[in-house]
Amino acid sequence: MSKVRTGRFAAGVAIIAVPLLIALLGPVFAGRPGPRAASFTLGGGHWLGTDFVGRDVWRQVLHGGRPVVLTALAATALSYLVALPVGLAAALTRRRRLEELLMRPLDVLLAVPSLLLILLAATVFAPGAVGLALLVALVNVPDAARLVRAAAAEAAARPAVEALRMQGETWWRMAVGYVGRSILRTLAADAGTRLTGVLYLVATAAFLGVGVAPDAADWAVMVDRNRTGLFVQPWAVVVPALLIVALTTGTNLLFDAALGGDRAGGPDKPLLRAGSEARA
16 A cells, blocks of 8 residues: 555544544443533533533534434445446346336436435425435435446446356346446445535435434534524534534545555456456
8 A cells, every 4th residue: 555545544544533433432421411501601511512402512412423424324325225236237238228217217316406306305204314314315326326337338348248148147147246346446436425425415404404303413403503603602513513524524535545546457356357257
């Protein structure tokens, strides 16, 4: 690993460690809620002061990261769970009508701005955390499926895939055993970028009150509800906002470091092995 990659990886770990540890382990160490104090005050036994209803900000920070992280991870995983089979099927099929049937409805969804679609859905029903994850996954499926199809179409056009067809190999063997493995690096690069976008979308939706209660312990909700006291008690806004920024920035740096090296020979090695297996 080069010095630049090592530096990026170390920076990514250092940046993401704090918000990730707080999100995953914070509720364990939060303890019981104490008595409420006056709104937007500093001191009085409260490390970071109190929020808009007098709750301890530090305790809210400890509880507020898990919903953001888990919702973002679930939404990203769900989007690929749908996009992968759809994109692979569209790339490997020889039936033009089937490809159109799979991709054109997704193009319609892609034409609608993601946040607008989430807000429109939220006016019809009140989504909870699970509903928000499903909505965010839904708006990410079209773009992810198009990327999978584009990457898989190039691999599907190789002679190795035709050889597998002539040998009577199953669709699963061609799609997952060869084509899927050939696009792993592309998918990994997209996953890093997409997770950052999903984190932003989840935080923005929560900021607008979609999928969470108005007084929920959530970093994005904290930024929204406490911004009226920004100049009186800034920690209630600054700390959760910085944690969200650190989470997205650290994620980008980690994926960039993991995928940044060996561009000349590394990515092709799995493809060469898969091609050798197909020829064998």
